Amino acid sequence: MLESYAAGRWFRADDDGEPLPDAVTGAEVARLSSRGLDLRAMVDHARTVGGPAVRDLTFHQRAAMLKELAKLLMAEKEGFYALSARTGATRRDSGVDIDGGFGTLFSYAGKGVRELPDDTIVLDGGVERLGRGGTFLGQHLHTSRPGVAVQINAFNFPVWGMLEKLAPAFLAGLPSIVKPAAQTAYLTEAVVRRVIESGVLPEGALQLLSGSPRGLLDELGEQDFVGFTGSAHTAGVLRAHPSVVRGGTRLGVEADSLNCSILGPDVTPDDPEFDLFVTGVVTEMTVKAGQKCTAIRRAIVPEALSGAVVDALTARLAEVTVGDPAVEDVDMGPLASLDQRREVREAVAALRGSAEVVFGDPERVTVLDADAERGAFLSPILLEAAAGAPEPHDVEPFGPVSTVLTYSSLDDAIALAARGRGSLVGSLVTHDPQVARAVTIGLAPWHGRVLVLDRTAAAESTGHGSPLPVLVHGGPGRAGGGEELGGVRGVLHLMQRTAVQGSPDMLTAITGRWTPGSHRRVEDTHPFRKSLTDLRVGDSTTSAPRRVTRADIAHFADFTGDTFYAHTDPRAAAENPLFGGIVAHGYLVVSLAAGLFVDPAPGPVLANFGVDDLRFRTPVKVDDTIAVALTVKQITPRANADHGEVRWDAVVTNQAGEPVATYDVLTLVAKSWPRGAGV
Numbered sequence: 001m002l003e004s005y006a007a008g009r010w011f012r013a014d015d016d017g018e019p020l021p022d023a024v025t026g027a028e029v030a031r032l033s034s035r036g037l038d039l040r041a042m043v044d045h046a047r048t049v050g051g052p053a054v055r056d057l058t059f060h061q062r063a064a065m066l067k068e069l070a071k072l073l074m075a076e077k078e079g080f081y082a083l084s085a086r087t088g089a090t091r092r093d094s095g096v097d098i099d100g101g102f103g104t105l106f107s108y109a110g111k112g113v114r115e116l117p118d119d120t121i122v123l124d125g126g127v128e129r130l131g132r133g134g135t136f137l138g139q140h141l142h143t144s145r146p147g148v149a150v151q152i153n154a155f156n157f158p159v160w161g162m163l164e165k166l167a168p169a170f171l172a173g174l175p176s177i178v179k180p181a182a183q184t185a186y187l188t189e190a191v192v193r194r195v196i197e198s199g200v201l202p203e204g205a206l207q208l209l210s211g212s213p214r215g216l217l218d219e220l221g222e223q224d225f226v227g228f229t230g231s232a233h234t235a236g237v238l239r240a241h242p243s244v245v246r247g248g249t250r251l252g253v254e255a256d257s258l259n260c261s262i263l264g265p266d267v268t269p270d271d272p273e274f275d276l277f278v279t280g281v282v283t284e285m286t287v288k289a290g291q292k293c294t295a296i297r298r299a300i301v302p303e304a305l306s307g308a309v310v311d312a313l314t315a316r317l318a319e320v321t322v323g324d325p326a327v328e329d330v331d332m333g334p335l336a337s338l339d340q341r342r343e344v345r346e347a348v349a350a351l352r353g354s355a356e357v358v359f360g361d362p363e364r365v366t367v368l369d370a371d372a373e374r375g376a377f378l379s380p381i382l383l384e385a386a387a388g389a390p391e392p393h394d395v396e397p398f399g400p401v402s403t404v405l406t407y408s409s410l411d412d413a414i415a416l417a418a419r420g421r422g423s424l425v426g427s428l429v430t431h432d433p434q435v436a437r438a439v440t441i442g443l444a445p446w447h448g449r450v451l452v453l454d455r456t457a458a459a460e461s462t463g464h465g466s467p468l469p470v471l472v473h474g475g476p477g478r479a480g481g482g483e484e485l486g487g488v489r490g491v492l493h494l495m496q497r498t499a500v501q502g503s504p505d506m507l508t509a510i511t512g513r514w515t516p517g518s519h520r521r522v523e524d525t526h527p528f529r530k531s532l533t534d535l536r537v538g539d540s541t542t543s544a545p546r547r548v549t550r551a552d553i554a555h556f557a558d559f560t561g562d563t564f565y566a567h568t569d570p571r572a573a574a575e576n577p578l579f580g581g582i583v584a585h586g587y588l589v590v591s592l593a594a595g596l597f598v599d600p601a602p603g604p605v606l607a608n609f610g611v612d613d614l615r616f617r618t619p620v621k622v623d624d625t626i627a628v629a630l631t632v633k634q635i636t637p638r639a640n641a642d643h644g645e646v647r648w649d650a651v652v653t654n655q656a657g658e659p660v661a662t663y664d665v666l667t668l669v670a671k672s673w674p675r676g677a678g679v
């Protein structure tokens with residue numbers, strides 16, 4: 001009997017539950033029931049124990065935990081592979097699910113450290129000045145919601161499906177309640193058990209519901225989020241739930257999708273792109289036995305090439321060995337269950353209303369080392385649709401099934417793709433840049449991801465069907481309208497964005513980042529003499545003035561080779577509509593500014609690693625006098641290092657007080673100075 005992990009303990013239902021059969025042999029793998037499970041207590045536990053514990057951690061601390069978890073799970077993946085084979089997955093399929101899931105944890109761990117602050121809030125965009133005097137400003141920021149993320153997953157990715165939702169939710173500060181689909185819940189349970197045993201995540205950050213979610217949504221409110229992956233039918237049920245309709249619970253839907261792949265009109269059977277197209281379709285039909293929300297259901301090809309495409313696909317499909325996924329020579333395992341096979345057969349029957357089967361028999365398949373009837377085996381099935389056929393754009397066969405359709409023009413191809421009413425991914429195989437632009441712009445409004453594949457991208461291409469943690473996953477319309485992953489986007493999506501208005505000092509206090517116009521602390525000690533531990537946001541220095549002479553400009557031009565006329569040719573510079581005479585190089589101004597603000601002796605400042613947002617705002621003319629104000633804007637200690645990053649606000653002004661250059665200076669500063677002292 002699979003157990004649920006609820007409110008800090010493992011819960012086992014007291015009934016017999018329903019059997020979960022092995023997809024290959026039909027033998028019972030486990031039983032499933034959640035009878036007697038207190039769902040309200042789970043939600044309370046997430047809100048009162050898990051949430052506060054996660055939100056106490058900074059993004060960097062959360063990211064470090066994800067990394068630790070990924071390492072630990074990766075080291076034990078073989079055990080999960082063995083269980084995964086029972087879902088019908090070949091080793092290749094398991095790699096997509098298991099390694100793909102752990103890879104997603106690694107990816108979010110990296111993004112969390114590199115792209116999120118070591119803080120619990122995230123700023124969004126810059127400061128908006130709301131009044132003339134600069135005393136009233138606005139700043140958008142993201143905060144964690146004091147709610148719970150309920151994650152309802154489909155059966156096809158019991159590991160990746162969970163982790164691709166868990167990682168962004170955890171980073172966003174949300175505790176998760178994971179509800180795997182019944183058929184493959186035993187694999188999810190095994191992974192969750194390992195995560196809980198490891199003690200890496202704070203208690204309450206992850207709970208598991210093995211069994212029915214009936215009643216769970218009733219417990220949810222306005223700070224909660226439901227991330228659903230599954231059929232359009234179930235999505236419809238959830239959308240109509242009172243908690244969603246009236247209670248303010250947010251719902252993200254990843255539903256079914258009739259993804260297409262388009263072969264460009266420029267491609268001939270002799271081009272490498274032809275083979276890439278055929279390989280893509282066959283791969284997407286057979287990986288996970290086609291039980292992938294991103295699989296190619298519609299192969300859209302130029303009319304003149306349909307015969308050649310069908311011949312090539314048929315030849316390749318004839319080489320596919322179906323059988324026990326644990327056997328090395330097997331390319332494709334069974335579907336996840338006999339029910340699933342029945343549903344796919346029904347879908348193929350519906351497709352046959354206007355399409356002809358050109359490869360495979362839905363009722364018969366030769367299998368290697370397995371019983372074709374006890375296991376949920378099905379042959380790959382290729383159909384060819386008549387012109388105008390409606391079913392391929394409507395019926396989702398969630399198995400190894402694809403339909404070839406033909407187009408007469410690029411507009412026709414785009415219109416056919418759009419008849420899927422919104423998909424997760426569309427691919428275009430072409431070597432013609434004009435075709436790539438026209439079709440991509442046509443496909444994009446209907447898709448969450450568009451892959452343009454040609455000979456150049458082929459070697460490194462991750463393929464049509466692979467959602468990537470750094471790219472958005474989700475599509476409009478029929479695909480559910482949800483959006484997951486996409487790196488940090490997927491984290492911010494789960495947080496609340498708020499516009500905060502107030503004075504510069506208030507915004508500095510709230511954001512922990514120095515806001516222009518707020519108090520600057522000028523002391524006798526130059527801030528470059530302070531270690532990271534001693535520096536404070538707002539510490540500042542203002543330089544002495546310096547006159548920029550014609551000789552300075554000439555020297556810089558000569559020295560660097562930047563003899564652009566505006567710095568060297570008085571007559572031509574005078575005719576320049578922006579300058580009206582010789583001006584200093586922008587880089588000279590920045591270089592002089594560095595010379596003005598630097599405190600040169602060895603000290604805690606270790607290096608300058610760049611500038612951000614550099615803008616030259618007013619030209620510096622010959623004999624203008626500049627000065628620079630440098631203020632500590634943000635301090636980010638690096639974990640596991642004896643230094644951290646300091647972002648300085650730099651404003652260079654002229655003798656009239658006008659800003660001539662503004663930018664952020666980025667430095668590395670030792671945590672203590674002399675190094676090692678006091679740490």
Ligand code: NAP
Pocket residue numbers: 152153154155156157179180181182183211212213214229230231232233234235237238253254255256257292293396398424479480
């Ligand atoms: P499903 O029947 O809709 O089930 C999906 C999940 O919803 C399962 O965990 C299921 O639990 C749960 N569920 C069912 N009824 C529910 C209810 N009334 N309230 C709350 N949860 C409920 O879909 P499926 O047949 O497992 O999955 C196949 C479909 O998923 C395909 O259409 C495929 O395209 C889609 N899919 C989409 C993506 C994507 O990223 N867009 C990824 C994978 C799959 P039980 O199993 O316990 O019933």
